[in-house]
Amino acid sequence: MCGAFILFLVLVAVFADPLSHLIGWGPTQQDRATGTTADGLPVGPGRIHLLGADQLGRDVLVRLIYGARVSLVVGVSAAIAAVLIGVIIGLCAGFLGPAVDSVLARLMDVVLAFPFLLFAIALVTVVGPSELLEIAVIAFFSWAAVGRIVRGQTLAIREREYVEAARSLGAGNLRIMVVDVLPNLIAPVLVYVTLLIPISIVFEATLSFLGVGIIPPTPSWGNMLDDAQQGGLYQVAWWFLTFPAAALVLTTLAFNLLGDSVRDALDPRTERLFAK
Amino acid sequence: MTALPHGTSPAAAAAAAAADEDDALLTLDDVVKHFPIRRGIVIKSEVGQVRAVDGVSLTVRRGETLGLVGETGCGKSTLARCMTRLYPLTSGRITFDGHDISRLSPRAMRPYRRQMQMIFQDPYGSLNPHRRIGSIIGDPFAIHGVADGPERKRKVQELMELVGLNPEHFNRFPSDFSGGQRQRIGVARALALRPKLIVCDEPVSALDVSIQAQIINLLQTLQSELGLTYVFIAHDLSVVEHVSDRVAVMYLGKVVEIAERAALYSTPRHPYTAALLSAASVADPDRAAVRQRIVLHGDVPSPIDPPSGCRFHPRCPKAQEICGRVQPDLVPVLADPPKHVTACHFPMADGEKLGPAPAEPADAHPPGIGMR
Amino acid sequence: MLRFLIRRTLTGLLVIWLISVVVFAIFFIAPPNVAFLLLGKFQASNQQLVEQVTAQLGLNKPIPVQYWNFLVRLLHGNLGYSYYSHEAVTTLIGRALPVTASLAIGAAIIWVVSGVLIGVLSATHPRSIRDRLATLFALTGLSFPTFVLGLILLFFLFYKLHLAGIDWFPGSGYVPLTQDPWQWFLHLILPWITLAVASMAVYVRLARGQMLEVLGDDYIRTARAKGLSETRVTFRHALRAALVPIVTQFGIDVATLLGGAIVTEQVFGLNGLGALSVSSVVNQDEPVIIAIVLLAAVFVVIANILVDILYAVLDPRVRLE
Ligand SMILES: Nc1ncnc2c1ncn2[C@@H]1O[C@H](COP(=O)(O)OP(=O)(O)OP(=O)(O)O)[C@@H](O)[C@H]1O
Ligand code: SF4
Ligand SMILES: [Mg+2]
Numbered sequence: 001m002c003g004a005f006i007l008f009l010v011l012v013a014v015f016a017d018p019l020s021h022l023i024g025w026g027p028t029q030q031d032r033a034t035g036t037t038a039d040g041l042p043v044g045p046g047r048i049h050l051l052g053a054d055q056l057g058r059d060v061l062v063r064l065i066y067g068a069r070v071s072l073v074v075g076v077s078a079a080i081a082a083v084l085i086g087v088i089i090g091l092c093a094g095f096l097g098p099a100v101d102s103v104l105a106r107l108m109d110v111v112l113a114f115p116f117l118l119f120a121i122a123l124v125t126v127v128g129p130s131e132l133l134e135i136a137v138i139a140f141f142s143w144a145a146v147g148r149i150v151r152g153q154t155l156a157i158r159e160r161e162y163v164e165a166a167r168s169l170g171a172g173n174l175r176i177m178v179v180d181v182l183p184n185l186i187a188p189v190l191v192y193v194t195l196l197i198p199i200s201i202v203f204e205a206t207l208s209f210l211g212v213g214i215i216p217p218t219p220s221w222g223n224m225l226d227d228a229q230q231g232g233l234y235q236v237a238w239w240f241l242t243f244p245a246a247a248l249v250l251t252t253l254a255f256n257l258l259g260d261s262v263r264d265a266l267d268p269r270t271e272r273l274f275a276k
Numbered sequence: 277m278t279a280l281p282h283g284t285s286p287a288a289a290a291a292a293a294a295a296d297e298d299d300a301l302l303t304l305d306d307v308v309k310h311f312p313i314r315r316g317i318v319i320k321s322e323v324g325q326v327r328a329v330d331g332v333s334l335t336v337r338r339g340e341t342l343g344l345v346g347e348t349g350c351g352k353s354t355l356a357r358c359m360t361r362l363y364p365l366t367s368g369r370i371t372f373d374g375h376d377i378s379r380l381s382p383r384a385m386r387p388y389r390r391q392m393q394m395i396f397q398d399p400y401g402s403l404n405p406h407r408r409i410g411s412i413i414g415d416p417f418a419i420h421g422v423a424d425g426p427e428r429k430r431k432v433q434e435l436m437e438l439v440g441l442n443p444e445h446f447n448r449f450p451s452d453f454s455g456g457q458r459q460r461i462g463v464a465r466a467l468a469l470r471p472k473l474i475v476c477d478e479p480v481s482a483l484d485v486s487i488q489a490q491i492i493n494l495l496q497t498l499q500s501e502l503g504l505t506y507v508f509i510a511h512d513l514s515v516v517e518h519v520s521d522r523v524a525v526m527y528l529g530k531v532v533e534i535a536e537r538a539a540l541y542s543t544p545r546h547p548y549t550a551a552l553l554s555a556a557s558v559a560d561p562d563r564a565a566v567r568q569r570i571v572l573h574g575d576v577p578s579p580i581d582p583p584s585g586c587r588f589h590p591r592c593p594k595a596q597e598i599c600g601r602v603q604p605d606l607v608p609v610l611a612d613p614p615k616h617v618t619a620c621h622f623p624m625a626d627g628e629k630l631g632p633a634p635a636e637p638a639d640a641h642p643p644g645i646g647m648r
Numbered sequence: 649m650l651r652f653l654i655r656r657t658l659t660g661l662l663v664i665w666l667i668s669v670v671v672f673a674i675f676f677i678a679p680p681n682v683a684f685l686l687l688g689k690f691q692a693s694n695q696q697l698v699e700q701v702t703a704q705l706g707l708n709k710p711i712p713v714q715y716w717n718f719l720v721r722l723l724h725g726n727l728g729y730s731y732y733s734h735e736a737v738t739t740l741i742g743r744a745l746p747v748t749a750s751l752a753i754g755a756a757i758i759w760v761v762s763g764v765l766i767g768v769l770s771a772t773h774p775r776s777i778r779d780r781l782a783t784l785f786a787l788t789g790l791s792f793p794t795f796v797l798g799l800i801l802l803f804f805l806f807y808k809l810h811l812a813g814i815d816w817f818p819g820s821g822y823v824p825l826t827q828d829p830w831q832w833f834l835h836l837i838l839p840w841i842t843l844a845v846a847s848m849a850v851y852v853r854l855a856r857g858q859m860l861e862v863l864g865d866d867y868i869r870t871a872r873a874k875g876l877s878e879t880r881v882t883f884r885h886a887l888r889a890a891l892v893p894i895v896t897q898f899g900i901d902v903a904t905l906l907g908g909a910i911v912t913e914q915v916f917g918l919n920g921l922g923a924l925s926v927s928s929v930v931n932q933d934e935p936v937i938i939a940i941v942l943l944a945a946v947f948v949v950i951a952n953i954l955v956d957i958l959y960a961v962l963d964p965r966v967r968l969e
Binding site: 106109112113114115117118121122123125126145198202205209210225228229232235238241248249252257260 | 659662663667670674787788790791792793795799800803807900904906910911926929932937941948952
């Protein structure tokens with residue numbers, strides 16, 4: 001079920017352009033004539049705007065569709081980037097011996113102890129917001145958690161006899177890390193990616209909500225919710241809060257469920273847990 | 277015993293004399309491996325050492341099988357990993373085929389790795405469960421850039437055939453094989469580069485008895501076909517008796533006796549060897565009848581704080597005052613030929629029976645601590 | 649134990665120091681126009697005045713020297729003055745801290761207590777309706793971004809009730825505890841829930857999983873066999889063992905608390921550290937940002953040390969070495 005929803009979301013994001021064409025409104029197109037009432041308030045869901053319009057008369061449905069694109073692109077790329085960094089650094093920390101380990105482990109401590117949202121805001125304010133920077137910031141603050149777990153697993157794998165066997169054959173560190181250790185990490189890595197995607201999507205929405213993510217007028221679910229909160233608009237235009245919120249919650253829920261089932265499928269430990 | 281970086285210790289001289297010099301493939305000279313026990317905040321201070329291997333000298337001759345026996349924790353595996361330079365040595369010297377390899381860096385060791393291989397005890401742990409066995413057996417080729425693509429596949433299949441595996445199975449995973457078959461995979465991998473020396477660390481201990489014989493036969497066949505030299509580690513004396521030309525007995529990080537197989541099993545000189553033999557299930561019923569079981573009292577002392585003098589003295593039935601003070605040298609005793617060396621002040625005479633071990637250890641030492 | 653404390657404190661100091669370097673480096677990469685901030689538009693065009701201010705603040709010195717001076721001031725407890733409001737940073741923080749502390753501590757109590765309780769109760773009856781509801785709650789809670797939850801609570805529990813003439817939950821603002829405890833409580837209920845739910849969900853899952861595992865262990869069977877009551881077994885024996893990873897998780901969560909506080913304060917109009925940090929970032933108020941980041945880092949480090957100690961208290965197998 002959650003798989004179907006995610007597939008639907010991906011399709012919507014990919015075909016955002018033809019969809020918006022079909023619906024008849026652009027993502028930033030302001031419908032002054034019919035989108036707002038005479039006293040400047042947005043119109044609710046109806047025939048002209050299926051899910052209503054926002055304070056500038058923009059179509060909420062079309063903006064939601066484009067918002068899905070932002071969420072998926074940022075969420076998935078940040079999650080993948082974070083896992084890549086986390087795996088590489090965790091692998092090096094766990095495998096290359098105590099000297100490298102103590103440096104990298106400290107580094108992970110620093111990143112984990114960092115008030116990351118504050119740092120993200122500071123960085124974005126200084127450098128100026130962009131989608132790429134947002135992905136970088138999210139990845140930068142998510143890799144350390146993955147790195148820690150990968151490090152622990154690598155430390156355990158390092159003591160296996162087959163690693164020693166590879167050494168006795170004359171294999172170097174790099175080869176052992178890639179050929180012997182990495183394949184053991186594939187299952188957990190897959191789980192991290194699926195679990196990190198919803199976290200990254202929420203992270204993205206939060207940054208956009210705080211005004212340091214996707215730059216308006218480009219729609220993202222986070223800045224739509226920010227618009228809704230501005231001046232208590234959501235009090236008079238419920239659709240304006242409800243739809244982006246629902247989209248966000250359903251998406252993260254779907255990814256969380258997917259992550260759960262991936263973990264159940266790949267991790268025999270959890271299987272045993274439920275069998276008890 | 278301190279290391280003599282150059283020159284040779286007396287024990288090594290004796291060991292070398294025991295073997296024909298030209299015949300030596302691998303020579304260990306006073307090899308020491310201590311594992312530091314560290315503790316500390318920023319600056320780690322060393323609070324002690326596990327003296328896993330503490331001054332071992334022996335020679336492995338070309339084409340022979342040297343058996344290595346001893347109780348668990350006496351340092352057999354550590355010694356094996358020192359021989360193949362998987363561990364850096366604390367001190368001592370290792371000569372392989374005339375080259376001193378004791379201080380070589382991992383990179384400099386690479387060419388020698390082609391000539392010496394290991395077979396491991398655990399057929400489950402020594403094969404990566406996530407890789408196909410074709411790729412596992414092909415590892416040595418890949419690492420040393422020997423054969424590629426179809427040629428590598430052909431060589432891998434040849435090897436599989438050589439060790440009695442179905443060459444069609446090269447795409448399977450280790451979990452598809454039984455313990456004995458897995459050990460064959462390990463053997464195939466070790467053979468890939470046609471090494472001169474194979475160190476087998478308890479290659480059959482984890483297998484069923486019926487399968488043990490198959491693997492041992494395979495190893496023996498390969499030895500005669502390919503002219504291999506084996507170091508064969510086991511704690512089972514009957515297995516070692518079956519495969520070895522010569523046998524070395526280890527106790528607490530030291531070799532206490534080395535002799536040709538027949539001599540060691542018929543006239544053990546060291547009380548520890550005698551005790552081991554009496555405890556082992558002996559295949560020959562005649563010999564089993566004459567030999568009464570001697571059960572050693574007490575645990576193996578800790579290698580962190582080994583007993584002074586002869587390390588066996590707290591458990592030795594023949595121990596006398598001097599045993600706790602003076603460490604005996606590994607030399608020919610009684611009327612033994614030079615190739616039979618023993619480290620004991622009061623070696624066993626021919627036909628002597630070992631009395632019961634002292635009930636209370638003469639010298640109270642903490643019981644052995646398992647570090648693993 | 650003492651060795652352990654010393655080691656942890658040293659590494660903690662190292663972490664804090666590294667963070668101070670990073671924060672300093674950001675402002676080095678993109679320094680704010682301090683003179684402009686301090687003097688305002690008109691006077692900033694007065695070159696002489698600008699130079700005077702810059703010299704006064706030591707901003708004309710090389711960066712390492714500036715960093716050194718900053719460290720020296722820090723050790724004297726002098727955090728400097730806000731470029732924006734010209735107040736002492738300590739004053740600003742002193743004003744905001746009680747708000748965030750009330751928010752964070754209250755929320756943490758809620759999420760730990762109710763999260764663990766729900767998790768334990770569902771683990772004692774695996775696969776029951778109760779268990780399934782708890783799992784569902786956990787997954788949903790996990791999927792709710794903090795600010796979305798805050799907005800929804802505001803919409804229903806403040807605005808809709810307000811329309812219906814019920815004013816139980818104020819929509820924004822903070823009343824000091826010392827001034828009116830009841831109003832303090834009322835103003836914080838919604839923010840507490842907002843901040844607590846996501847973490848609570850994590851604890852439900854963690855506590856459930858741990859309890860399921862521990863309840864199957866041998867010594868729990870022994871305790872049962874000895875005839876101890878089920879409640880006693882659950883709470884005295886099993887929970888104690890199950891708490892270890894929960895405590896570890898708490899250490900991790902403390903680090904994300906400031907992030908959650910930023911969002912929650914934003915939604916509920918609370919003038920705490922989160923709001924202060926956002927406004928000082930927007931105003932490029934360097935001294936305030938640095939102070940808050942360092943404060944947060946100190947807090948995280950101390951919390952982690954406490955967690956490690958708790959860890960040893962809970963799990964007799966852990967030796968602080
Ligand atoms: N990496 C290590 N660090 C510290 N101590 C070690 C290490 N490896 C081995 N030891 C210790 O050194 C001693 C010898 O161990 P070793 O594995 O060589 O014994 P073994 O004779 O092979 O025993 P077994 O028959 O159980 O395989 C043991 O006391 C062991 O605890
Ligand atoms: S030296 Fe002494 S203690 Fe050691 S084995 Fe010989 S008789 Fe026993
Ligand atoms: Mg061993």
